[in-house]
Structures are given as structure tokens and as C-alpha cells.
Amino acid sequence: MRFAETAIAGAYLVEPEPFTDERGLFARTFCAETFAARGLEARLVQASTSFNPTRGTLRGLHYQSAPHGEAKLVRATAGRIFDVAVDLRPGSPSYLAHASVELDASHRNAFYIPEGCAHGFLTLTEDCEVLYLVSAAHAPDCARTVRWDDPAFAIDWPAAPTLISPRDASAEDFLP
Numbered sequence: 786m787r788f789a790e791t792a793i794a795g796a797y798l799v800e801p802e803p804f805t806d807e808r809g810l811f812a813r814t815f816c817a818e819t820f821a822a823r824g825l826e827a828r829l830v831q832a833s834t835s836f837n838p839t840r841g842t843l844r845g846l847h848y849q850s851a852p853h854g855e856a857k858l859v860r861a862t863a864g865r866i867f868d869v870a871v872d873l874r875p876g877s878p879s880y881l882a883h884a885s886v887e888l889d890a891s892h893r894n895a896f897y898i899p900e901g902c903a904h905g906f907l908t909l910t911e912d913c914e915v916l917y918l919v920s921a922a923h924a925p926d927c928a929r930t931v932r933w934d935d936p937a938f939a940i941d942w943p944a945a946p947t948l949i950s951p952r953d954a955s956a957e958d959f960l961p
């Protein structure tokens with residue numbers, strides 16, 4: 786796996802290094818030892834998936850507050866998404882910065898997002914499937930939302946959403 790830094794400290798685009806032969810390819814997509822050696826969260830305890838048939842679906846921006854903060858390893862297993870993280874860690878050198886990456890099932894790339902960052906995506910194709918590996922179990926009482934078009938983040942979305950939940954569309958401004 787190759788790790789590329791992003792605009793957020795501690796967030797990385799993870800590119801696989803596939804082994805190819807006449808049968809196709811094999812690629813490692815996660816390794817606890819490799820992640821731990823890089824100082825990344827290696828204890829991923831829950832996996833989830835979302836299926837999004839409509840192009841232009843926007844989910845997020847979500848995070849879990851302490852003490853159930855979660856690091857995430859996100860990949861598109863079908864289709865292509867514009868994936869975004871926002872740094873909400875007041876002590877971070879990239880506080881309030883965002884990082885956006887295009888995750889494409891055909892590239893098998895992934896986005897590692899550290900605890901303390903919000904995450905969301907916009908689907909760029911129909912029938913997108915998004916797989917999450919996270920470092921903390923779902924804690925509904927700690928579920929938090931920040932708004933995709935919050936001026937505090939000025940995220941460079943490629944298009945406006947065609948489908949978004951009322952909860953995501955109505956999040957309050959992050960800064961007072």
C-alpha cells in the first residue's frame with residue numbers, strides 16, 4: 786500500500802499495490818501492522834456499507850464526538866465518489882481545513898481519516914457502494930453532523946447534491 790499525505794494532518798489517500806497475473810489481481814487493502822507503524826489507528830472494530838443508487842447523493846458530514854471518536858478507512862467498492870474530510874480538532878495545524886479525494890472502485894483506493902474529523906461524500910456515478918472500516922462502534926448519542934456547505938469549510942464540491950437527508954441539509958453553522 787502507498788500512503789499520500791492530504792491537506793489534513795494525519796489523513797492519507799491509501800493506494801493499493803496490486804499483484805497481477807492472468808487471473809486478474811490481488812491487493813492488500815488494510816494491514817494493522819503497517820498502519821500502526823505509521824502511527825495510524827490500526828484497531829478497526831466495525832465495518833459498514835452504504836449503497837447509493839442515485840448520482841449526486843450526498844451523505845455527511847458526520848463524526849462521533851468523544852469518548853466515541855472514530856478513525857475511518859473509506860473506499861468505494863462500486864462506482865466513484867468525491868470523498869471529503871474536515872479537520873475539527875482545535876489543536877490541529879489543519880483545523881477547519883478540508884481534504885477531498887476521488888475514490889473509485891476501479892482504482893481500489895481508500896481514504897484514511899483520523900479521529901476528530903467529519904466525513905462525507907457526493908456520489909459521482911449511479912449505484913455507488915461505500916465501505917467503511919471504523920475504530921469505534923456506532924454510538925448514536927455521540928453522532929454529530931456538520932453541514933456540507935458550511936462557509937467555515939468552503940468545500941470545493943464538484944456539484945450540488947441531488948439527494949440529501951433532511952438531517953444533513955439542516956445542520957447548524959459550525960462556528961457561532
Ligand SMILES: Cc1cn([C@H]2C[C@H](O)[C@@H](COP(=O)(O)OP(=O)(O)O[C@H]3O[C@H](C)C(=O)[C@H](O)[C@H]3O)O2)c(=O)[nH]c1=O
Pocket residue numbers: 833835844845846847848904905906917922923
Ligand atoms: C453510521 C451508522 C448508522 N447506523 C444506523 C442509524 C440509522 O438508523 C441508519 C442510517 O444512518 P445514517 O443516516 O447516519 O447513515 P449515513 O448518513 O450513511 O451516515 C454514514 O455516512 C457518513 C458519510 C459517515 O461517515 C458515517 O460513517 C455515517 O454517519 O443506520 C448504524 O446502525 N450503525 C452505524 O454505524
